[in-house]
Amino acid sequence: MKEQVYSVTQVNTYIKNMFVREYVLNHIAVTGEVSNCKYHGSGHIYFTLKDKKGQLSCVMFAGNRKGLAFRLEEGQSVIVEGNISVYEAAGKYQMYAVKIKNNGEGDLYAAFEACKQKLLAEGLFEAAHKKQIAHYNKKIGIVTADTGAAIQDIINISKRRNPYISLYLYPARVQGEGAARTIIEGIKVLDTMDLDVIIVGRGGGSVEDLFAFNDETLARTIYACHTPIISAVGHETDFTIADYVADLRAPTPSAAAELAVCDIRNVFQSIAERQRRLERNMEIAISKSREQVAKRSLQMRMASVEQQLNNKRQWLVDAEERMNLRMEQKLRDKKMQIALIIEKLKGLSPLEKLQSGYAFVTDEEGQTIRTVRDVRVGMPISVSLKDGDVVAKVEEVNPLTRE
Numbered sequence: 001m002k003e004q005v006y007s008v009t010q011v012n013t014y015i016k017n018m019f020v021r022e023y024v025l026n027h028i029a030v031t032g033e034v035s036n037c038k039y040h041g042s043g044h045i046y047f048t049l050k051d052k053k054g055q056l057s058c059v060m061f062a063g064n065r066k067g068l069a070f071r072l073e074e075g076q077s078v079i080v081e082g083n084i085s086v087y088e089a090a091g092k093y094q095m096y097a098v099k100i101k102n103n104g105e106g107d108l109y110a111a112f113e114a115c116k117q118k119l120l121a122e123g124l125f126e127a128a129h130k131k132q133i134a135h136y137n138k139k140i141g142i143v144t145a146d147t148g149a150a151i152q153d154i155i156n157i158s159k160r161r162n163p164y165i166s167l168y169l170y171p172a173r174v175q176g177e178g179a180a181r182t183i184i185e186g187i188k189v190l191d192t193m194d195l196d197v198i199i200v201g202r203g204g205g206s207v208e209d210l211f212a213f214n215d216e217t218l219a220r221t222i223y224a225c226h227t228p229i230i231s232a233v234g235h236e237t238d239f240t241i242a243d244y245v246a247d248l249r250a251p252t253p254s255a256a257a258e259l260a261v262c263d264i265r266n267v268f269q270s271i272a273e274r275q276r277r278l279e280r281n282m283e284i285a286i287s288k289s290r291e292q293v294a295k296r297s298l299q300m301r302m303a304s305v306e307q308q309l310n311n312k313r314q315w316l317v318d319a320e321e322r323m324n325l326r327m328e329q330k331l332r333d334k335k336m337q338i339a340l341i342i343e344k345l346k347g348l349s350p351l352e353k354l355q356s357g358y359a360f361v362t363d364e365e366g367q368t369i370r371t372v373r374d375v376r377v378g379m380p381i382s383v384s385l386k387d388g389d390v391v392a393k394v395e396e397v398n399p400l401t402r403e
Contacts, residue, residue: 008091009088012086012088012091013088015086015093016085016086016088019084019085019086019093020085023125024120025083025084025085026083027083027239028081028082028083028084028095029079029080029081029112029113029239030049030056030079030080030095031051031077031078031079031080031103032049032050032051032055032056032077032078032080033049033050033051033075033076033077033078034047034048034049034072034073034074034075034076034077034078035047035048035049035050035055035074035075036048036074037072037073037074042062043061043062043065044059044060044061044062045059045060045065045068045072045097046058046059047059047060047072049078049080049095056084056094056095057092057093057094057095058080058094058095058096058097059094059095059096059097060072060082060096060097060098060100061096064097064098064099067098067099067100067237068099068100070102072100076102076103077102077103078100078101078102078103079100079101079102079103080095080097080099080100081097081098081099081100081101081237081239082095082096082097082098082099083095083096083098084096098237099237111214112211112214112240112241115214115216115219115241116241116244118216119216119219119241119244119245120244124219124220124223124244124245125244125245129223130246130247130248131228131247132228132247133197133228133230133247133248133259133260134196134197134228135262136262136267137165137196137197137260137261137262138164138165138166138196139165139166139168139193139194139195139196140158140165140166140167140168140195140196140197140198140199140260140261141167141168141169141170141190141193141195141197141198141199141227142154142167142168142169142170142198142199143170143172143183143186143187143190143198143199143200143201144169144171144172144174144199144200144201144202144253145171145172145173145174145202146169146171148202148203149203149253150174150201150202150203150232150253151169151253153252153253153254153257154167154199154253154254154256154257155167157254157257157258157261158257158260158261161257161258161261161262161263161264162261162262162263162264163264164264165261168190168193168195170185170186170187170189170190171186172185172186173212174201174202174212175202175205175209175210175211175212176212179212180212180213180215180217180218183200183212183213183215183218184215184217184218184221186200187200187218187221187222187225187229188221188225190227191225191226191227195227196227196228197227197228197229197230197260198225198227198228198229198230199229199230199232199250199253199256199257199260200213200222200229200230200231200232200233200242200246201213201230201231201232201233201234201242201250201253201256202232202233202234202253203234203252203253204234204235204238205234210233210234210238210240211240213231213233213240213241213242213243214240214241214242215241216241218241218242219241219242219244219245222242222245222246223245228247228248229246229247229248230246230247230248230249230250230256230259230260231243231245231246231248231249231250231256232249232250232251232252232253232255232256234252235251235252236251236252359383359384359385360383360384361381361382361383361384362381362382362384363375363379363380363381363382364379364380364381364382366382369381372397372398372399372400373399375394375397376394376397377394377395377396377397378393378394378395379393379394380392380393380394381393381394
């Protein structure tokens with residue numbers, strides 16, 4: 001069997017797709033020391049992140065620099081958040097930085113990473129354990145602070161998309177001491193209320209502000225919850241343990257409301273379209289049924305003895321009519337042929353010539369005289385005209401003389 005041969009581009013693309021499908025590599029935070037830092041004229045920052053045993057090429061594009069609160073310099077200890085992928089043109093992998101922090105938050109990150117790795121090893125993040133979020137939800141629970149932008153955004157968007165939706169808020173502390181405990185209590189209470197989905201989250205903040213959502217007990221509570229949970233913590237670039245273990249992650253509380261609440265206008269439009277489609281299908285079905293009935297009725301009429309006799313009679317009438325038409329045509333053709341023959345015979349008839357003033361001359365024995373050599377002086381002749389015969393005697397013969 002011939003061995004499969006791949007191009008360099010195919011190999012690089014395949015490896016890149018492997019990176020893209022790996023969830024951890026798409027949302028990862030890496031700590032290390034900055035090296036080979038270069039600010040490009042385009043606004044991009046290229047640098048290497050290294051520790052005692054290895055190094056990782058990194059780039060922060062200009063569009064993400066708004067989240068960089070300090071100037072990146074050689075030797076700094078930082079935490080870089082972003083994703084790792086393959087740069088196909090060079091055939092190497094690198095980290096695409098979205099957020100860079102000073103490693104003053106290193107203890108929190110270490111605790112976060114330790115909890116994350118522990119729960120990852122236990123399988124709490126696996127997709128197989130995640131529950132589906134229903135499309136048409138009627139009752140939605142919310143665990144967040146009862147003040148602030150997050151709850152207002154969720155209420156406004158939910159009611160705008162579906163004014164008939166029912167929202168159940170469990171007001172919880174979302175940062176500081178005891179925050180994780182109140183969030184856990186809220187999830188447990190709402191889980192007993194036969195809701196369709198629960199939104200757990202808060203608005204953006206610092207790492208310390210969001211750290212309640214990195215609590216291990218909270219993660220296990222989310223995992224054990226019978227009601228599907230949407231995690232909506234911070235901004236799009238913020239990731240917490242709750243995001244990893246929840247059934248669905250929303251980048252913001254507003255996005256969580258859009259994911260949980262179906263737009264009623266789309267529902268009405270879908271219903272109207274289905275109704276129109278059903279009416280069209282019914283009309284087509286009725287039309288086909290009518291055609292079938294008409295066809296069966298015709299077949300039944302055709303199958304009766306009386307109808308068969310009528311058909312045969314009609315066939316005979318049509319055959320007789322066709323025969324008469326053909327006979328009339330034949331007679332017309334024969335009459336035309338006879339008329340042509342008569343015209344030809346008239347041209348040959350001596351009577352026709354007599355009618356034109358010519359005469360027919362014979363001798364006494366009735367033989368036709370065609371030339372003066374056939375007559376002599378004193379010879380009796382008969383001259384036939386159109387209205388009779390004249391008997392005469394030749395008195396003189398004058399042959400034509402030709403010069």
